[in-house]
Amino acid sequence: MHAYSxxxxxxxxxxxxxxxxxxTEEELAAVLSRFSRRSYRKHQSLIxxxxxxxxxxxxxxxxxxxxxxxxAGRQHLLSFAMEDWWESDFQAYxxxxxxxxxxxxxxxxxxxxxxxxxxxxxxxxxxxxALFFLQKANTGYISAQQRLLSLFTTxxxxxxxxxxxxxxxxxxxxxxxxxxAYLGVSRETLSRLSK
Amino acid sequence: MHAYSxxxxxxxxxxxxxxxxxxTEEELAAVLSRFSRRSYRKHQSLIxxxxxxxxxxxxxxxxxxxxxxxxAGRQHLLSFAMEDWWESDFQAYxxxxxxxxxxxxxxxxxxxxxxxxxxxxxxxxxxxxALFFLQKANTGYISAQQRLLSLFTTxxxxxxxxxxxxxxxxxxxxxxxxxxAYLGVSRETLSRLSK
DNA sequence: CGCGCGATTGAGTAATTTCAAATCTAGTGG
DNA sequence: CCACTAGATTTGAAATTACTCAATCGCGCG
Numbered sequence: 001m002h003a004y005s006x007x008x009x010x011x012x013x014x015x016x017x018x019x020x021x022x023x024t025e026e027e028l029a030a031v032l033s034r035f036s037r038r039s040y041r042k043h044q045s046l047i048x049x050x051x052x053x054x055x056x057x058x059x060x061x062x063x064x065x066x067x068x069x070x071x072a073g074r075q076h077l078l079s080f081a082m083e084d085w086w087e088s089d090f091q092a093y094x095x096x097x098x099x100x101x102x103x104x105x106x107x108x109x110x111x112x113x114x115x116x117x118x119x120x121x122x123x124x125x126x127x128x129x130a131l132f133f134l135q136k137a138n139t140g141y142i143s144a145q146q147r148l149l150s151l152f153t154t155x156x157x158x159x160x161x162x163x164x165x166x167x168x169x170x171x172x173x174x175x176x177x178x179x180x181a182y183l184g185v186s187r188e189t190l191s192r193l194s195k
Numbered sequence: 196m197h198a199y200s201x202x203x204x205x206x207x208x209x210x211x212x213x214x215x216x217x218x219t220e221e222e223l224a225a226v227l228s229r230f231s232r233r234s235y236r237k238h239q240s241l242i243x244x245x246x247x248x249x250x251x252x253x254x255x256x257x258x259x260x261x262x263x264x265x266x267a268g269r270q271h272l273l274s275f276a277m278e279d280w281w282e283s284d285f286q287a288y289x290x291x292x293x294x295x296x297x298x299x300x301x302x303x304x305x306x307x308x309x310x311x312x313x314x315x316x317x318x319x320x321x322x323x324x325a326l327f328f329l330q331k332a333n334t335g336y337i338s339a340q341q342r343l344l345s346l347f348t349t350x351x352x353x354x355x356x357x358x359x360x361x362x363x364x365x366x367x368x369x370x371x372x373x374x375x376a377y378l379g380v381s382r383e384t385l386s387r388l389s390k
Numbered sequence: 391c392g393c394g395c396g397a398t399t400g401a402g403t404a405a406t407t408t409c410a411a412a413t414c415t416a417g418t419g420g
Numbered sequence: 421c422c423a424c425t426a427g428a429t430t431t432g433a434a435a436t437t438a439c440t441c442a443a444t445c446g447c448g449c450g
Contacts, residue, residue: 068344076347078340091337123326130325131318137332142286144339145273149263151346152271152379156406175428184347189406191430351438370396384438386398 010037012060013112016084020135021128031122031129035112040105047089047103052096055113056088057081062109063173067102067181077182080106080170086136106174156185157193205232207255208307211279215330216323226317226324230307235300242298248287250308254280257304258368262297262376272377275301275365281331301369351380352388 014032017023023031035058040046047053049069057064064081066089078101081087089101093116114122123130150159160183164171170179180190209227212218218226230253235241242248244264252259259276261284273296276282284296288311309317318325345354355378359366365374375385 068348070348074348076344078343090333091341094333094337123329124322127319127322127325130322130329134318134325134329134332137329137336138285138289141332141336141339142289144336144343146286148273148339148343148346149271151343153263153265153269177428186407187429188408188431192406194430372396381439382397383399383440387438389398 012084013058016058017129017132021132023126023128027126027128031126034118034122035114037110037112040109040111042105042107045102045104046111047092047099047101049100049102050098053089053092053099054115056086056090056093056116056119057103057111057113059083059085059087060110060112062105062111063107064103064109065106065174065178067104068100069102075181076184077178080167080174080178080182082167086140106178151184156183156189159183160190160193207279208253211253212324212327216327218321218323222321222323226321229313229317230309232305232307235304235306237300237302240297240299241306242284242287242294242296244295244297245293247291248284248294249310251281251283251285251288251311251314252276252298252306252308254278254282255305255307257300257306258302259298259304260301260369260373262299263295264297270376271379272373275362275369275373275377277362281335301373346379351378351384354378355385355388 010032013035014028017028017031037060040062046055046057046064059081061083064085064087066078066081066087068076068078070076079085079087081103087103089099089103091097092099092101096116119133123133150162154162160179163179163183176190176194177187180187183190185193205227208230209223212223212226232255235257241250241252241259254276256278259280259282261273261276261282263271263273265271274280274282276298282298284294284298286292287294287296291311314328318328345357349357355374358374358378371385371389372382375382378385380388
């Protein structure tokens, strides 16, 4: 089922942090000890609308969707959270308010969880981690802006192509309904564009 | 012309940083010394497409637009940078590559400039500043996501209303053509919606 | 007065949505 | 192996929304 054993998945987070920071082994161990590992199954939700958002999640394996459901019940997909991704309802997480977004498994998924208290403690106690999260936040901001631009400048058909080009596995892993919700078009429209 | 004297504008940056961080006066002085102050006039550009992006800018007064111009020459407005805002072509800034965006004055504007070297030095030498920029980056990321959602869920007419509600002065300060470029509709469409 | 810029209006066109129906597909139980 | 069902996908047709292009309007300023 899973391609990685439990120990090598813990290695995944370790390597992910090492790539960007220069922490001592001691610091790294202290950092990792603040995370807890959890497994979820397809269709389970890590974050539900109205509930408190206790964690930010590092995705070790699997696939999640971050969704806003509007009054009419339409689903709008803010992101696919893949392996190596950090995801949460950040607005709710940082303000300790109830979630407005939901985070739900599209596949069986393993994550590492970090509470806000631990996040803040890490940022204050391990300078390298503040820089680490700063870099993540900056790249997240930049890609959100680029997604905005692609909505402004690019036809849905090309956005679809670019999405498949950027994440070649995605076409196999999720339904077209999900892809449409990410691209910002109806599933019928996406279907017609596929030609 | 300007509502603030030079010295009180420097206070603006000082207070802006103090609001979020807990730096000593010494640290704060060291931080401020890395910034340089510059004034620009309406229609001047701080960042031009193809040119290196040497600074991130803190807007002390005035108003800027961050724009992407597509192949057809259409302008897409990523943000209005107002007083207290931090702005740049962050992608280009952090990667030291040529700008793909332009940053242009919609009014006479005073900014404080910070080079990437100084930004990185501040983040490493003054832990409070890494946390400061982390907080800015996180809120920037969150608002970019919410703008995405508003594009997905909300009709252009309501987005227009919400923009005016959020920034009441904006309707007076910029042309409707600029507002349309921010909302992601043509100026003709915006004109028709204004009823 | 007349120029120039921004805003508006009109008409035709293109893209997308909605709602409904038909089709396809994978998995289940007989 | 087949029939059956639930979910996903596709297709059709009408209605909506926004776009483009062109013409017109309104206004401030030299």
